[in-house]
Structure formats: structure tokens, C-alpha cells
Amino acid sequence: MSTTSNSATPAQFVSRPRDTDRKTRIHLGMFDRLKFLIAFTITFFVLVWSDMAGNPLLGFNDALIERTRSTWWIFVLAAIEIIRQIHFLISEYASPYHGFWQKYFAFVDKTLHRISDWNRFRLSRAIKWLLFIALLAVILGAIYDEAPVRALFLAPAALFAALPFIAQLMFAVVFILIQFVALFWFLSRGGIDTYFPDDIRTRFTDVWGQDHVLARIRENLMFLERPEEIEKFGGYVPGGILLWGPPGTGKTLMAEAMAGETGKPFVFVDPGAFNNMFFGIGILKVKSLFRKLRKLALRYGGVVAFFDEADALGNRGLAPAGGIGRYSENECHGGNYLSPVSANLVFREKFMMGGAAGGGGGMGTLQALLTELSGLKKPRGFLNRVVRRTLGMRPKTPPKYRILIVMATNLPEALDEALLRPGRIDRMYRVGYPSKAGRIRTYEGYLAKVSHSLSPEEIDKLATITPYATGARIKDTINEALIYAIRSGRTTITWPDVIKAKQLKELGPPEDVEYIERERHAVAIHEACHGVMAHVVRRHMMIDLATIEKGSDYLGMVASIPPDDQFTRWKSEYEADILVSLASLAGERMFFGGDNSSGVSGDLESATTIASFMEGHWGMGSTVSSHASNKRFEVGAPGGGGKEKRGDAAKEMRRSLADRIESNLATLLNKAEKLLKENRNQVLSLAHALEVHKTLSGEDVAAVIDGVAGPIVDGRPYTKAKNIKILEAYHEAAVRAHRDHNSPSILLPELQ
Amino acid sequence: MFKSRINHSLLLSILTVALTVSLSGCGAPSKIYAKNGQLGVFFTVPSGWYKISAEDIRTYELEGADAAAKTKADLVLWQEAFSESRKTSAKNLLQLEAPLALTAFARVRALTLSESDAMSYNGLRNLILPVTDLISGESTIVDDFQLLDEQEIITDTAQGLRTVYSFSPKGGEDETVDQTALLSNDRRSIYFFLVRCTTECFTESESAVDEIVQSFTVKGRK
Numbered sequence: 019m020s021t022t023s024n025s026a027t028p029a030q031f032v033s034r035p036r037d038t039d040r041k042t043r044i045h046l047g048m049f050d051r052l053k054f055l056i057a058f059t060i061t062f063f064v065l066v067w068s069d070m071a072g073n074p075l076l077g078f079n080d081a082l083i084e085r086t087r088s089t090w091w092i093f094v095l096a097a098i099e100i101i102r103q104i105h106f107l108i109s110e111y112a113s114p115y116h117g118f119w120q121k122y123f124a125f126v127d128k129t130l131h132r133i134s135d136w137n138r139f140r141l142s143r144a145i146k147w148l149l150f151i152a153l154l155a156v157i158l159g160a161i162y163d164e165a166p167v168r169a170l171f172l173a174p175a176a177l178f179a180a181l182p183f184i185a186q187l188m189f190a191v192v193f194i195l196i197q198f199v200a201l202f203w204f205l206s207r208g209g210i211d212t213y214f215p216d217d218i219r220t221r222f223t224d225v226w227g228q229d230h231v232l233a234r235i236r237e238n239l240m241f242l243e244r245p246e247e248i249e250k251f252g253g254y255v256p257g258g259i260l261l262w263g264p265p266g267t268g269k270t271l272m273a274e275a276m277a278g279e280t281g282k283p284f285v286f287v288d289p290g291a292f293n294n295m296f297f298g299i300g301i302l303k304v305k306s307l308f309r310k311l312r313k314l315a316l317r318y319g320g321v322v323a324f325f326d327e328a329d330a331l332g333n334r335g336l337a338p339a340g341g342i343g344r345y346s347e348n349e350c351h352g353g354n355y356l357s358p359v360s361a362n363l364v365f366r367e368k369f370m371m372g373g374a375a376g377g378g379g380g381m382g383t384l385q386a387l388l389t390e391l392s393g394l395k396k397p398r399g400f401l402n403r404v405v406r407r408t409l410g411m412r413p414k415t416p417p418k419y420r421i422l423i424v425m426a427t428n429l430p431e432a433l434d435e436a437l438l439r440p441g442r443i444d445r446m447y448r449v450g451y452p453s454k455a456g457r458i459r460t461y462e463g464y465l466a467k468v469s470h471s472l473s474p475e476e477i478d479k480l481a482t483i484t485p486y487a488t489g490a491r492i493k494d495t496i497n498e499a500l501i502y503a504i505r506s507g508r509t510t511i512t513w514p515d516v517i518k519a520k521q522l523k524e525l526g527p528p529e530d531v532e533y534i535e536r537e538r539h540a541v542a543i544h545e546a547c548h549g550v551m552a553h554v555v556r557r558h559m560m561i562d563l564a565t566i567e568k569g570s571d572y573l574g575m576v577a578s579i580p581p582d583d584q585f586t587r588w589k590s591e592y593e594a595d596i597l598v599s600l601a602s603l604a605g606e607r608m609f610f611g612g613d614n615s616s617g618v619s620g621d622l623e624s625a626t627t628i629a630s631f632m633e634g635h636w637g638m639g640s641t642v643s644s645h646a647s648n649k650r651f652e653v654g655a656p657g658g659g660g661k662e663k664r665g666d667a668a669k670e671m672r673r674s675l676a677d678r679i680e681s682n683l684a685t686l687l688n689k690a691e692k693l694l695k696e697n698r699n700q701v702l703s704l705a706h707a708l709e710v711h712k713t714l715s716g717e718d719v720a721a722v723i724d725g726v727a728g729p730i731v732d733g734r735p736y737t738k739a740k741n742i743k744i745l746e747a748y749h750e751a752a753v754r755a756h757r758d759h760n761s762p763s764i765l766l767p768e769l770q
Numbered sequence: 771m772f773k774s775r776i777n778h779s780l781l782l783s784i785l786t787v788a789l790t791v792s793l794s795g796c797g798a799p800s801k802i803y804a805k806n807g808q809l810g811v812f813f814t815v816p817s818g819w820y821k822i823s824a825e826d827i828r829t830y831e832l833e834g835a836d837a838a839a840k841t842k843a844d845l846v847l848w849q850e851a852f853s854e855s856r857k858t859s860a861k862n863l864l865q866l867e868a869p870l871a872l873t874a875f876a877r878v879r880a881l882t883l884s885e886s887d888a889m890s891y892n893g894l895r896n897l898i899l900p901v902t903d904l905i906s907g908e909s910t911i912v913d914d915f916q917l918l919d920e921q922e923i924i925t926d927t928a929q930g931l932r933t934v935y936s937f938s939p940k941g942g943e944d945e946t947v948d949q950t951a952l953l954s955n956d957r958r959s960i961y962f963f964l965v966r967c968t969t970e971c972f973t974e975s976e977s978a979v980d981e982i983v984q985s986f987t988v989k990g991r992k
Contacts, residue, residue, distance in 0.1 A: 075803060075987060080803070
């Protein structure tokens with residue numbers, strides 16, 4: 019029946035009427051109807067049971083009767099409850115009855131609602147508790163055979179009497195638990211060292227070449243020591259610093275200096291501190307660390323916590339944010355002027371291509387750290403939160419914990435995005451390669467510790483020819499120079515010691531390989547072409563050294579260094595770079611009658627790479643669009659098609675990227691050939707000097723090319739025409755030997 | 771009209787239970803239960819018996835008594851007496867002449883150290899009358915003394931004797947006494963229960979007497 023009627027009129031959703039629209043009372047649930055009666059019944063039967071338990075002679079019937087007589091009031095209450103429920107029941111079904119009550123007894127509700135909601139809730143809660151306690155008292159009274167109220171006071175005594183038993187049980191529980199608790203406790207120790215002022219002797223004056231960062235750190239420490247300086251104006255003490263930059267640039271040293279300088283305790287957190295074997299150890303460690311930090315902060319008015327190699331904390335696989343190009347080197351990236359949405363788009367795309375995630379302590383450790391870092395303002399403590407609340411008091415506002423978090427990393431990309439937000443890490447400082455001034459200061463610092471004979475000019479030059487030297491590198495170079503000096507039976511470092519040490523550090527030890535003569539000459543010509551070309555066209559770099567001594571991964575090389583700290587690069591400079599690279603190919607072909615060796619492969623690779631970047635990325639070619647984003651969106655490079663007839667410029671643009679790169683390189687190769695023809699004598703001269711001395715410093719290279727006296731090599735003989743003839747003859751012999759695969763008929767000539 | 775039948779049938783059944791319980795309160799209990807939970811003594815007498823208050827008993831006992839008697843009376847820990855007749859008073863309970871209606875009397879009394887040392891089955895038997903001497907004829911404080919029955923009672927917490935005897939007090943009606951006297955195992959207190967009447971009434975209600983004496987239960991101190 020019901021199914022047919024259902025199919026005829028499908029069940030409809032009926033919306034609940036508002037209270038004011040109701041004609042009858044809301045239906046009570048079964049439990050709500052019966053709960054008091056059930057409570058009364060249970061109470062009554064508990065009392066009966068207690069009677070029977072207390073008297074072995076008493077039967078159930080008599081117990082029932084006796085109890086009914088003694089606790090008649092429970093029936094009065096039950097009767098009242100039944101009447102109330104009957105009243106509700108009628109109200110639920112009979113609307114006139116309900117209406118009558120609503121109308122004439124509304125004043126009760128109104129009176130009640132005059133009390134505030136909160137007070138009404140408290141009142142009802144108090145009444146409920148009183149009722150519960152009263153029932154409990156009655157039951158306990160029956161059990162102890164005492165007056166109910168007295169029995170209520172006997173109950174704690176009974177509990178006290180049972181304490182030994184409870185303690186026994188607790189001991190068993192504790193015995194089982196203690197094994198885990200102790201295990202976890204021991205595992206959650208370690209990795210955190212606290213230093214107090216004067217424990218560490220490093221000072222800011224020991225950190226060289228990073229003055230701009232130090233100035234900022236000093237500021238942070240100043241605020242930590244005198245927080246009122248900023249707090250009285252409504253600010254707050256910056257809570258976090260991130261030091262990031264290449265390895266060896268002095269981040270940890272800076273932290274040590276902070277520890278030495280500050281008058282506050284310094285907590286050093288090991289990178290591995292949060293690696294854990296069991297789930298939760300890391301979290302426990304973070305929590306105990308911050309408990310310690312808060313304690314120290316309160317006791318000493320502030321504390322510095324240093325997380326070395328913060329990348330060990332890992333990330334949750336999200337992109338680090340906070341501005342694009344933050345970690346890119348020397349480019350003017352769009353991130354700084356684009357709208358945030360566009361910037362984000364550019365950035366996310368880039369990130370997805372790279373993809374990097376995970377690592378670190380894992381298993382909630384990072385999250386715990388994040389919570390602790392931003393959760394310093396919550397009320398804490400059992401007494402504060404639970405006891406005070408129980409007594410109806412509000413928890414005390416937490417004191418100001420002045421904790422300065424310092425993190426150091428050389429992989430800032432590996433840090434979690436959320437870790438770097440202001441409030442957690444307020445300030446981010448790049449501890450980059452030291453500037454030239456910084457390098458000079460660092461050299462001076464380390465040289466001051468040893469005996470040396472270097473003049474200020476030499477130190478200046480040393481700083482110039484070691485452009486990316488970090489503090490650690492400089493320290494190492496000086497030490498290596500000292501070793502050279504000691505091996506030569508001296509205690510004082512001289513200029514050649516330093517240069518040798520530098521070459522050893524940069525190039526590795528030379529392999530003691532003797533070239534056969536025709537190959538030595540070929541390598542010398544190859545390097546001489548590079549050297550002459552670099553000397554002629556390249557103004558933004560200076561030659562550091564030229565060598566034909568075979569190293570671990572090269573036959574010879576011309577190394578250049580930038581004479582100044584320069585942060586932008588120009589088209590003309592890149593063209594010069596390509597010319598220097600292509601000089602080897604052009605030179606070999608020119609000097610060896612069109613032949614060339616495979617030794618040019620590296621040169622061609624770098625030339626092609628630079629040419630590709632120029633054409634595709636840096637806007638130094640004939641098109642505008644960036645190949646980086648073309649590749650990302652898979653739209654292809656401009657060109658390749660273009661069947662329609664257009665002007666020459668358009669035709670040029672429509673050529674494929676590779677064609678354009680090749681064409682640019684071919685043009686530059688021609689130019690290199692032309693320049694080498696013009697400087698043929700210089701090439702032969704430099705090749706000869708290289709063959710004689712194996713390795714030349716930049717100044718000697720310049721002296722040979724310019725025909726003047728250098729520090730070691732005298733270039734003046736190379737200006738003489740007869741000497742050039744000798745060199746040409748030697749070259750001819752070498753080329754012949756090269757062709758016939760035998761020894762040259764003329765030995766390496768000595769020039770007057 | 772009713773939304774759910776089950777709801778209301780349940781409600782109805784609850785009402786019925788409540789009503790039954792409250793109506794059962796109108797009926798009278800079948801017995802009077804006398805007890806002292808602390809000392810662990812229980813007994814019942816038929817309902818309709820009358821209580822003789824403990825205070826009355828003590829007052830009567832101490833009337834004109836000397837200090838030594840008063841000290842002895844203070845050793846009483848608990849006592850309760852019931853009689854079939856309303857007329858039975860504390861005096862009837864304690865004097866040698868038999869009460870006219872069946873009367874039950876329970877008393878728990880602490881023992882002094884010397885009493886405890888001296889207490890024996892004889893001592894228990896001789897609590898009211900020197901029964902031992904009367905049996906042997908050494909004492910003649912009452913006439914026609916007859917030992918009707920005697921048996922040993924051993925419970926978990928106490929042991930002693932149930933002694934039934936009859937006698938005629940000098941110038942009084944024949945009387946029968948069912949006396950139970952137990953010494954607690956720790957020898958600190960004695961539990962004493964007495965049911966007595968004239969021999970005539972005692973014989974008439976022998977089964978009732980037995981039921982009352984049987985109900986006397988000693989569980990011992992908590």
C-alpha cells in the first residue's frame with residue numbers, strides 16, 4: 019500500500035517550521051522524555067540493592083517496601099516528572115492547550131530570559147550539578163548507612179583508603195609506560211647546545227668582508243638586548259633571520275660571532291637534531307627545544323637560537339615564495355615589477371619545471387617547528403590554563419618571549435615556504451661572495467696571522483685575481499702558500515708562493531706530462547690564439563694566466579678574471595667571449611693549413627652556448643621572444659616556417675633558432691680569423707713564450723704581445739723582425755712534422 | 771494521531787512500573803528487621819511487634835545502681851528489644867518474672883580484659899542465671915529449673931551456646947527462656963539474644979520462637 023502511494027506522490031522534503039510558527043510543542047526524543055524517570059528508578063533500585071546488601075535477612079520484597087517508605091520523596095519527584103511529561107505530551111498534540119500555556123505562561127520565559135544567556139547557562143549547570151550531587155549523596159548515604167550529607171564526606175575517605183590499591187595499579191601502568199617514556203626521553207635529547215655569554219670568543223671583528231650583513235645583524239642583536247628601543251614606539255623585536263648564500267662565505271662564523279657578541283644565551287641547534295627514528299621524536303625535540311628557549315628567554319630577557327644548515331629541516335613540497343629571482347644571480351628578473359599574479363605565474367611554471375620537494379626531519383617535525391615559531395603568544399602551562407580556568411580566572415597573557423631565530427643555509431630553495439614568512443623569518447640576508455674590499459680585508463686578516471712579504475698592492479692584486487674567493491677559500495690559499503714556503507725552507511710567504519698556491523687550488527696539480535714537440539707547438543698555438551684574441555678584443559676580463567702544462571682535464575688553458583666586481587654583462591662582451599672561444603678553431607685552421615684538432619670541442623661548446631643564450635634568452639639576436647618561456651609553453655622558437663614573401667628583416671626573423679645561432683657563429687669565426695691574421699706575429703711570439711716557460715702569468719702574456727718587459731718574461735725580443743723570421747721557420751718545420759707525423763727538423767729556437 | 775506507538779507503549783510500561791513500585795509501598799513488610807550494620811548483628815521479629823526503646827532499657831537498668839553497675843552498662847554497644855505486646859516494658863524485660871507476651875531482646879556488649887580472659891562456655895551459659903550451678907543443684911535461686919536443650923553454635927566470626935531452659939521464679943509463673951550467647955572470635959565482645967515468655971505462651975508459639983531465634987545472625991564488626 020505504502021509503496022503505491024509513495025510512487026504516486028514521491029516523498030517531499032518538508033522544511034521545519036520556525037518556533038514562532040509552531041502550533042504545538044516540539045516532539046521530545048524518547049530519551050529526553052524518560053531520562054529523569056530512569057535516573058529516579060536507577061537511584062531507587064540502587065538504594066534497594068544497598069539495603070539488601072547491608073542486611074542478610076532482608077528479602078527483596080521487604081527491602082522494596084522499606085525503601086519506599088523511607089525514600090518517599092523520590093516518588094514525589096517522579097510524579098512531578100510524570101505530570102510534566104504528560105503536560106508536554108498534550109502540548110505536542112493539542113494545539114489549543116499548547117497555545118493556552120504559551121499565552122498565559124510566556125511571562126515565565128520572559129522573566130527567565132531577562133537573565134543573560136551565559137548566566138542562565140551557568141545557573142542551569144549549577145542546578146544540574148546540585149541534583150547530581152544530591153542523588154549521589156543519597157546513594158552513598160545508603161551504602162555507608164549514614165546521613166546523605168555525611169556520606170558525601172566519607173566518600174573521599176574511602177577513596178583515600180583505596181589509595182594503596184590504586185597506587186599498586188598505577189605502578190603497574192607506570193612500569194609498562196616508563197619503558198617507552200624513558201626510551202623516547204633519551205631519544206629526544208641531544209643535538210642542542212647552549213652557550214652562555216663569554217663561552218665563545220669569536221667577535222664580529224673576526225668576520226671579514228660581510229660588513230653589510232653584519233650591520234644588519236648588529237641591529238637585530240641591539241633590539242634583542244634593548245627591546246624597549248623599538249617596543250616603546252609600538253614595534254616589535256624582529257624574530258627571525260635567514261642567512262643564505264654559497265658555502266664558505268661565513269654564515270656559521272657570523273653565528274659564532276653573534277654568540278660571542280650577545281649578552282644573551284646562544285642555543286646552537288645541530289642540523290641533524292631533528293632526524294628521528296620514531297614518529298614523534300622530532301616533534302618532541304622541537305617542543306623541548308622551544309620550552310628551553312622560552313625558559314632561557316624569560317630568565318635572561320632574550321635568547322638567540324641558531325639553526326645551522328636549515329635546509330635539513332626540509333619542506334613539504336611547496337614552492338618557496340617571497341619574490342622571484344630572490345636566489346638568482348645578477349639578473350634583472352621580472353618578479354620585481356610584475357603584478358603579483360603574473361609574477362606567481364611565471365614563478366610557478368618555472369618551479370614545476372625544476373621540481374624539488376621533501377627531505378628534512380619529516381613526519382611532522384617541520385610543522386611542529388612552524389607552530390612553535392608562530393605560537394609564542396599562546397597561554398601555556400597546566401596551572402595557567404587548566405587550574406585558572408577551573409577557578410573561573412582567565413589565563414594570564416604570556417610574557418614577551420624575546421627569541422631571535424637565526425637560520426643558515428646554502429640551499430634556500432629547500433626551505434619551506436611557510437618557514438620564510440614574516441613573523442617567523444622576518445629578515446633574509448644573502449651572505450654572498452665577499453666584495454673586493456671584503457676579500458682584501460680577509461687576505462689581510464689571514465696574512466696577519468703568518469709572516470709574509472706581500473705589499474698592499476700585491477694584496478690588492480691578489481684580491482682582484484681571486485674574484486669568487488670565499489673566506490674559507492682565502493684561508494686555504496694562504497695556508498697552501500705557507501706550505502709552499504715551508505717546503506722551500508722559508509718561514510715567510512712571498513708573492514710566488516701565493517700565486518702557486520692559487521694555481522694549485524684553481525687548476526689542481528699539473529700532471530708531469532711532456533708533450534712531443536709537434537704537439538707542444540700545436541697546443542701552444544691553440545692557447546696563444548686564445549691569449550692574443552683575449553688580449554685584443556676582451557676588455558671586461560684580464561688574463562690571469564696562460565699555460566700549456568697538461569692538467570687533469572685540460573691540455574692547456576688561458577684563464578681570465580674580471581678586473582672589477584661587475585654585475586651586468588653586455589652584448590659586446592659576450593661577442594668578445596665568443597671570439598676568444600672561436601680563436602682556437604680559426605687559429606688552428608689558419609696555422610695548420612685548414613686542419614684542426616678535436617681540442618676545440620670545449621671552445622665550440624661554450625661559444626655555441628653563449629650564442630644560443632644571446633639569441634634565445636638575452637635579446638642580443640634578431641628576435642625578441644625569450645626561448646626560455648617558448649620552451650616552457652612548447653610554442654617553439656620563432657622561425658622554421660615563413661613561406662610567404664616578406665622583407666629581408668622578416669625573413670631573417672623567420673629562420674629557425676639553430677640557423678640563426680650558426681649564422682652568428684660563422685660571422686664571428688670570420689671575424690676571429692681576420693683578427694688573427696692581423697696578429698699572426700703576436701700569436702707566434704706568445705706560442706714561443708709558452709713553449710719556453712710552459713706557464714705565463716697574465717702580465718707576462720701582455721708583455722709578450724705588446725713587446726715590452728714583463729715581470730718574468732721579456733717581450734722585447736719578439737718585436738725584432740729577425741726573430742719573427744726564426745719563429746716562422748720553426749713554425750713551418752712544426753707544421754711539416756705535424757703533417758708527416760715525425761719530429762720537427764728545427765729545435766725550439768732561443769731568441770736574443 | 772500518535773506518531774510512534776512504540777514510544778508510548780514504552781512510556782506506558784515505565785508508568786506501570788513506577789505505579790507498581792509506589793503501590794507496593796502501601797503494603798506492609800512481612801517482618802520487622804532489627805540490625806546494627808557496624809556490629810554486624812541482625813534479627814527479625816514478626817511484623818506487628820512493639821519495640822521497647824533502648825533508652826528505656828538503660829534507664830531502668832541504672833535505676834539506683836552503683837558506679838560499678840554504671841560502668842558495666844556503659845559497655846553495652848547496642849541493644850534492641852521487641853515484644854508481642856505493647857504492655858511489655860523495660861522492667862518486664864529485665865526482671866526475673868516472665869513477661870506476659872513473647873519478648874525478644876538482643877544485646878551486644880564489649881568485654882573488659884579480665885572478662886575476656888575469664889569468658890568460657892560456662893560464662894556464656896551463666897549470663898542471666900547461674901545455669902551451671904542450677905543444673906548441678908548447687909544453686910537454688912529459682913525453683914523447678916530444667917535444662918530443655920543446649921547446642922553449640924559456631925559461625926565465621928563468633929561461637930557460643932544456644933540454651934533453652936525453664937524455671938519458676940520464687941512466687942512467679944513458670945517461664946521458659948531461649949538464650950543464645952556468642953563470644954566473638956577476637957574475644958572482644960559478646961552477642962546475646964534472648965527470647966522468653968511464660969512457659970504456657972512459649973509452648974503455644976514454639977515455631978515463632980524458633981523462627982525468631984534462627985533469624986539472629988552475627989556477621990561481626992565491619
